[in-house]
Amino acid sequence: MSGGTFLGMPAFPEAAAAAVRDTRLRGNLRHATGTIRAKRAQAVAELPDWAGLRAAGAAIKDRTLRHLDHYLERLEEAVTASGGTVHWAADAAEANRIVTQLVRATGESEVVKVKSMATQEIGLNAALEAAGIRAYETDLAELIVQLGDDLPSHILVPAIHRNRGEIRDVFRSEMGRWGRPAPEDLSEEPAELAEAARLHLREKFLRAKVGISGANFMVAETGTLVVVESEGNGRMCLTLPETLISVVGIEKVVPTWRDLEVFLQLLPRSSTAERMNPYTSMWTGAADAEGADGPRDFHLVLLDNGRTDALADTVGRQALRCIRCSACLNVCPVYERAGGHAYGSAYPGPIGAILTPQLRGTVTELDASLPYASSLCGACYEVCPVAIDIPQVLVHLRERVVEGGEATVRGRRTTVRPARGHAAERAAMRAARWVFEHPAALRAGQRLASRTRRLHPRRLPGPGRAWTASRELPEVPAESFRDWWLRERGDDGGGRKGRGERGERRDRGGDR
Amino acid sequence: MRVALFVTCVTDTLYPGTGQAALAVLERLGVEVDFPLAQSCCGQPQFNTGYRRETEPLVRRFAEVFRGYDHIVTPSGSCAAMVRENHPRIAARAPGGRSADEADEVAEVAEVASRTYELSEFLVDVLGVTDVGAYYPHTVTYHPTCHGLRTLGLGDRPRRLLENVRGLELMELPGAGECCGFGGTFAVKNAAVSAEMGADKARGIEGTGARAVCAVDNSCLMHIGGILARRGSAVRPVHLAEILASTDGGAATDGGTAGGTVGGAKEEAR
Ligand code: SF4
Numbered sequence: 032m033s034g035g036t037f038l039g040m041p042a043f044p045e046a047a048a049a050a051v052r053d054t055r056l057r058g059n060l061r062h063a064t065g066t067i068r069a070k071r072a073q074a075v076a077e078l079p080d081w082a083g084l085r086a087a088g089a090a091i092k093d094r095t096l097r098h099l100d101h102y103l104e105r106l107e108e109a110v111t112a113s114g115g116t117v118h119w120a121a122d123a124a125e126a127n128r129i130v131t132q133l134v135r136a137t138g139e140s141e142v143v144k145v146k147s148m149a150t151q152e153i154g155l156n157a158a159l160e161a162a163g164i165r166a167y168e169t170d171l172a173e174l175i176v177q178l179g180d181d182l183p184s185h186i187l188v189p190a191i192h193r194n195r196g197e198i199r200d201v202f203r204s205e206m207g208r209w210g211r212p213a214p215e216d217l218s219e220e221p222a223e224l225a226e227a228a229r230l231h232l233r234e235k236f237l238r239a240k241v242g243i244s245g246a247n248f249m250v251a252e253t254g255t256l257v258v259v260e261s262e263g264n265g266r267m268c269l270t271l272p273e274t275l276i277s278v279v280g281i282e283k284v285v286p287t288w289r290d291l292e293v294f295l296q297l298l299p300r301s302s303t304a305e306r307m308n309p310y311t312s313m314w315t316g317a318a319d320a321e322g323a324d325g326p327r328d329f330h331l332v333l334l335d336n337g338r339t340d341a342l343a344d345t346v347g348r349q350a351l352r353c354i355r356c357s358a359c360l361n362v363c364p365v366y367e368r369a370g371g372h373a374y375g376s377a378y379p380g381p382i383g384a385i386l387t388p389q390l391r392g393t394v395t396e397l398d399a400s401l402p403y404a405s406s407l408c409g410a411c412y413e414v415c416p417v418a419i420d421i422p423q424v425l426v427h428l429r430e431r432v433v434e435g436g437e438a439t440v441r442g443r444r445t446t447v448r449p450a451r452g453h454a455a456e457r458a459a460m461r462a463a464r465w466v467f468e469h470p471a472a473l474r475a476g477q478r479l480a481s482r483t484r485r486l487h488p489r490r491l492p493g494p495g496r497a498w499t500a501s502r503e504l505p506e507v508p509a510e511s512f513r514d515w516w517l518r519e520r521g522d523d524g525g526g527r528k529g530r531g532e533r534g535e536r537r538d539r540g541g542d543r
Numbered sequence: 544m545r546v547a548l549f550v551t552c553v554t555d556t557l558y559p560g561t562g563q564a565a566l567a568v569l570e571r572l573g574v575e576v577d578f579p580l581a582q583s584c585c586g587q588p589q590f591n592t593g594y595r596r597e598t599e600p601l602v603r604r605f606a607e608v609f610r611g612y613d614h615i616v617t618p619s620g621s622c623a624a625m626v627r628e629n630h631p632r633i634a635a636r637a638p639g640g641r642s643a644d645e646a647d648e649v650a651e652v653a654e655v656a657s658r659t660y661e662l663s664e665f666l667v668d669v670l671g672v673t674d675v676g677a678y679y680p681h682t683v684t685y686h687p688t689c690h691g692l693r694t695l696g697l698g699d700r701p702r703r704l705l706e707n708v709r710g711l712e713l714m715e716l717p718g719a720g721e722c723c724g725f726g727g728t729f730a731v732k733n734a735a736v737s738a739e740m741g742a743d744k745a746r747g748i749e750g751t752g753a754r755a756v757c758a759v760d761n762s763c764l765m766h767i768g769g770i771l772a773r774r775g776s777a778v779r780p781v782h783l784a785e786i787l788a789s790t791d792g793g794a795a796t797d798g799g800t801a802g803g804t805v806g807g808a809k810e811e812a813r
Pocket residue numbers: 301352353354355356357358359360382411414415416417418419
């Protein structure tokens with residue numbers, strides 16, 4: 032029972048179309064995202080200096096990313112000086128190998144986990160299971176996903192696609208197979224569900240010798256790691272086990288404690304709409320003295336896995352500012368209808384649509400479809416606490432998909448070839464460009480359309496069917512605006528003929 | 544003041560009535576408006592689908608066609624946003640840019656872009672007018688389109704204009720700021736999600752009881768109107784310019800509007 036896998040999933044449009052037809056999923060998501068949307072807006076509106084905080088958050092991240100090598104080395108020095116061990120993992124396979132070896136070295140075959148996006152990204156649980164090590168998720172929503180042999184569909188609330196009734200069913204049927212069973216008469220009351228999870232997990236906390244976590248932030252100046260959470264399960268996993276292994280993306284480093292001040296305000300309000308999250312755990316290296324709290328053995332696995340490639344892209348690199356608050360998911364009308372699974376990665380929603388194609392490339396049909404999983408409405412950019420211009424990056428990645436071009440892949444400058452299946456579209460775009468460069472041709476086309484307007488079908492074949500399946504076509508008018516102007520006003524722009532003639536002359540110049 | 548109308552390819556080809564209405568409003572306010580015939584498309588469909596290089600000649604053309612004007616006015620929030628936000632970026636990234644001439648061209652694109660306004664912005668910010676003397680005796684709900692709302696920051700400008708239209712009753716649209724699902728090629732590439740977003744928007748619009756839904760973008764209205772029509776709904780899409788152009792002398796345009804005129808201003812006034 033390793034949980035599902037995102038491998039081999041269909042491209043976004045197909046998966047999303049299936050999700051749209053799933054009325055229960057739609058109801059669950061509409062309810063959950065609608066609630067948190069309103070709360071976030073309120074929590075953010077409370078702070079008079081939100082715009083300033085947001086700009087500061089973006090600036091700190093940008094500065095840190097510009098000198099990432101420097102801050103990572105300072106971090107390594109500080110962690111090492113306080114008794115921790117730092118490992119560098121270039122990709123998912125290397126990170127999984129390191130963690131597996133570290134767990135094996137302890138002689139344990141069980142670990143408890145703090146909710147972590149990085150370990151979802153690399154598929155750590157499956158890798159551990161292949162090595163005979165069982166990983167127990169301890170975040171409530173992550174537990175629901177794990178027990179249900181399901182996939183996470185949200186950054187913060189991985190089981191957001193489930194309602195209470197579904198959760199009760201999963202607890203009743205699956206908990207017993209993993210440890211302490213749920214009570215027979217478990218109801219779908221949130222308090223009862225939480226209590227069942229608490230009792231089930233408590234056993235695991237008390238027994239576990241090895242904990243695995245990610246981190247929200249790493250402070251370079253002292254080598255301190257930070258986890259913010261709401262449930263307290265994280266605090267248990269970070270303090271009770273003897274060995275703690277943290278797998279963290281290299282972009283999570285911040286230079287100083289003062290920088291944390293900004294992010295500890297931005298994150299909870301954007302994420303859970305709380306002024307401050309209930310638990311903020313910070314630790315520096317390993318506990319040295321007898322009787323000191325916390326793990327004796329601390330390992331930090333610094334994960335690249337495509338991040339330096341993204342860093343090399345001057346437009347795409349802003350995605351590395353992300354603090355995984357999930358505000359962009361909650362506000363996204365496409366996410367609300369497509370659901371998280373359609374994005375085919377641990378990172379769903381708008382941030383997933385710009386992060387996954389940078390971390391994994393745009394080679395598979397699914398990954399190449401992700402930059403198009405957006406109407407470019409800009410709601411994500413508006414709420415993002417670190418001002419990632421997600422629409423700008425989406426359009427930038429669309430260009431990589433259809434036109435190819437220079438990109439950094441596994442550390443090397445590479446010329447990416449355009450994705451397949453865009454030939455007809457490319458030809459149409461070229462033709463359109465030619466027409467728009469030749470207003471006389473545009474006018475001729477408009478006249479032809481007007482003359483034949485009574486003959487136009489109401490339903491289109493081919494790609495046009497995607498339009499007429501659910502919408503009427505606009506009627507073509509008897510005359511374009513251009514023709515009306517020529518007929519009524521008879522010249523080019525109130526006597527300023529020069530420009531028009533220029534345009535028309537260019538017209539006759541033929542294609543470039 | 545030399546003002547040019549950038550009518551946009553969609554409005555030029557499919558909704559000439561909106562272009563005529565924009566012209567009528569501006570001329571009624573005493574603005575002399577040119578329509579340079581060499582204009583075509585801002586390049587938004589190509590750019591937003593990933594064809595940046597196909598957009599470059601259109602960006603240069605736009606600057607060339609409109610450089611002699613003090614203000615360029617367009618009845619489209621998303622085309623104005625494309626010009627203001629993306630034209631300078633595209634020009635700056637285009638090959639070349641080293642010679643003095645090319646550097647001038649990049650500067651010119653940015654300069655022309657900065658003088659490009661969506662119609663309601665031009666009326667409120669440049670002309671300082673919120674009452675354009677319009678008369679439109681209908682119930683109307685207003686859908687703020689995404690690029691006008693979030694990229695241009697139109698704020699309450701369109702609403703202030705609508706609130707001053709005599710006879711018009713403005714109905715609140717729940718979830719107004721949520722995208723209608725058009726999104727250019729998104730409407731066909733992710734047709735299922737787009738149609739679902741559109742259907743939710745249509746339900747919201749119908750729920751207001753308004754007879755017309757107003758916006759500052761004909762492309763979004765084409766999508767919303769197409770869905771409303773397929774649903775057999777009586778609500779008509781109407782571009783803001785057409786409402787502002789209507790007077791008690793009748794609708795200012797002679798057809799080809801986003802959804803036809805709603806009745807006729809006169810007929811209902813009786
Ligand atoms: S992209 Fe911005 S809004 Fe989305 S999860 Fe990351 S920080 Fe939050």
